[in-house]
Amino acid sequence: MSKGGQLEGFCMDLLSEVAKKVGFKYKVKLVKDSSYGRQDDNGNWNGMIGEVLRGGADLAIAPLTLTAAREKVVGMTKPFMQTGISILLRKDISEGAGFFDFLTPFTSETWIGILVAYMGTAASICIASRLSPCEWSEAQSEGNRFSFLYSLWYTAGALTLQGAGPHPKALSGRVICSSWWLFSVVLLACYFSNLSSSKTPESSQLTVKGFEDLASQDTIQYSCLAGSSTLAFFKNSNNPVYRRIYEHMERTQSFVSSMDEGVKRAKEGNFAFIGESVSLDLAVARHCELVRVHEVIGMRGYSIAAPLGSPIIKNLSVAILQLSEAGELAYLRSKWWASSCIADKAKPAAVQPHRLKGMFLVLALGLGLGTCMAFLELTFKSRRKAAEQQKSCCTVLTEELSLRLKTSSANKPQENADKEKA
Numbered sequence: 569m570s571k572g573g574q575l576e577g578f579c580m581d582l583l584s585e586v587a588k589k590v591g592f593k594y595k596v597k598l599v600k601d602s603s604y605g606r607q608d609d610n611g612n613w614n615g616m617i618g619e620v621l622r623g624g625a626d627l628a629i630a631p632l633t634l635t636a637a638r639e640k641v642v643g644m645t646k647p648f649m650q651t652g653i654s655i656l657l658r659k660d661i662s663e664g665a666g667f668f669d670f671l672t673p674f675t676s677e678t679w680i681g682i683l684v685a686y687m688g689t690a691a692s693i694c695i696a697s698r699l700s701p702c703e704w705s706e707a708q709s710e711g712n713r714f715s716f717l718y719s720l721w722y723t724a725g726a727l728t729l730q731g732a733g734p735h736p737k738a739l740s741g742r743v744i745c746s747s748w749w750l751f752s753v754v755l756l757a758c759y760f761s762n763l764s765s766s767k768t769p770e771s772s773q774l775t776v777k778g779f780e781d782l783a784s785q786d787t788i789q790y791s792c793l794a795g796s797s798t799l800a801f802f803k804n805s806n807n808p809v810y811r812r813i814y815e816h817m818e819r820t821q822s823f824v825s826s827m828d829e830g831v832k833r834a835k836e837g838n839f840a841f842i843g844e845s846v847s848l849d850l851a852v853a854r855h856c857e858l859v860r861v862h863e864v865i866g867m868r869g870y871s872i873a874a875p876l877g878s879p880i881i882k883n884l885s886v887a888i889l890q891l892s893e894a895g896e897l898a899y900l901r902s903k904w905w906a907s908s909c910i911a912d913k914a915k916p917a918a919v920q921p922h923r924l925k926g927m928f929l930v931l932a933l934g935l936g937l938g939t940c941m942a943f944l945e946l947t948f949k950s951r952r953k954a955a956e957q958q959k960s961c962c963t964v965l966t967e968e969l970s971l972r973l974k975t976s977s978a979n980k981p982q983e984n985a986d987k988e989k990a
Contacts, residue, residue, distance in 0.1 A: 578904045579629050582648060585896060586872075589887040590880065594627070602826065604632055605873075606795040617642055620873050627880075628873040631847060633797040635868070643876050646885040647869020648897060653798050654845040655861045656834050656852070657776060657788070673762035678924065682755065685931055686727065689748045690719040692935040693741060696942035698972045701949040702738035703942075714741075727752045740941035747934020754927050778863035782840060783812045790816070790840035793830065794823035798843060801866045810865075813842075827851075834858055846870070849905055856909035946972075 569577045575596055587594055605617025605628075613621055616628035620642050631651070634644050671679065697703045697714035704712050713734060714722070725731055726748055736742050776782055782790055790813070792798045802814035817823065824830040830841035831851045835858060841848070848860045872888075874881050891897050950965040 578900050579631070581900050581903075582891075582897075583629050585891055586884060586887045589890060590883045592880075597625075599628075603795065604630060604797075605638065607637060613641065617873060620875055623875070626874065626878075627884075631844065631870050632873055633844070633868050634871040635797050635800070637800075638873065641876065642873045643878050643881040644871040644873055645881055646888050647871050648888045648892070649846060649870045649901070650867060651844045651846040651870060652864035652867040653801060653842060654848055654864045655776065655779070655782060655790070655840050655842055656831070656848040656858055657840040657861075658834060658837050658857055659859045660837075670763065673759050681924075681928060685751065685928060686723055687720075688935060689744065689931070690716065690723045692744050692939055693722065693736065694719040696738065696740045696744055696938050697736060699939075699942035699969075700738035700740050700945045702945055703736060703741055704972065723748060727755075729753075729756070738942065738945065740938045740945060742938075743941060744935055744938035747931050747938070750934075751927050751931040755924070758924065776840060776861065778861055779813060779865065780809050783809050783816070788838055788840050789820065789822055790842060791820070791822040791824060791830075792817065792842040793827065794825060796843075797868075798866075799823070831855065831858070853905050853907040853909070 569575070575598075580596070583594065583596070599616050599619055601614055603615030605613055605615035607613050612618070616625070616630060616632065617638055619625040620628050628642075631649075632638075633651070634647055638644060674682070694714055694716045697719075698712060703714070714736070726745065729752070736745055776785075776788065782788070792802075799814075799817070802810050802817070805811060805814070824833065824841065827843065827847055830843060833839040834841045834851075835855060845860065845864045852858050852860050872884055874884070888897075946968055947961075947965060950968055951961050953959075953968075954961040954963070954965075
């Protein structure tokens, strides 16, 4: 990149570090035809490879892909960076809606917490309705409305804001229900808020996640840099998917003449630019509306080129390995590939469990308080009954608990009440 009449960038920093280790001075010039180097039908090379072959340059340093054809005519160092072939396109045509996107507002841990809270609330309502004499006064002769299955139905109705009757009559049951209602309102507010804000503009219904998706559609145009090693990869490949991509590019002749043109067309939409992943990552860091797909194929390396048989090749390779082992190459990568994009506010992260920990705590306190109140209500009744029957309060309380917590009572469907009505 040019800044104030001076060139800067990853390769310029790399050249400076390599020159220090090998011990040489240099003067940088740009190649006239702005090409990396490809061979024409007559066997002549253009670009940087041609400059090195003709003696116009001692070294060529750039994102210059190490290929067999180039290795035959010039000397290539050990790769200083690994790259591959990927796809660059706008975010709105790369992201598709999944079948379970409605679950994305919450994390899996949050959903598990909600399920545990739901089951715990239903169990608390069932227990409180059994213990409280205000809800179930005569355990021997009356049926208990709030079985566990009905409690599950009642809790689900409250969660969906539909309601389900009858409602608890005892104060203990109402405390539990009120806690659950408050929890449900806050939970639904968080869910719908995060769900609506996670919607992205659907300017295109097409989902492109890789090369097979790209080859299987004809809505989005795609191409690569003319005469590049990327084009050669697809041309020489025997993979049927890659062959279809090459034939499409040859048929449409939509090749771009430079990296900047490819990025520009991708930004305009309805175009996918196929290029080397490292260069595409740099474009994504500079242009926030772009994204690179995860799939990377045809892994290869970037190397420095020098005349064939040049003695400096060995020293350059050693210097590159030393920089790699010292972490200098990784530092340069992080320096020049740092993203300037602000986090996308259109797609917030899923709500984490700690964001709702306050509501889970309030619900837990409500359930505990309601259950304790039901036990206290039963205790007060047992004391009055013990005084009337002149028995020990503990004895009466034990009998009441044993009678109310029998599983047979839970399965009584209000048969007695129905018989009386009949």
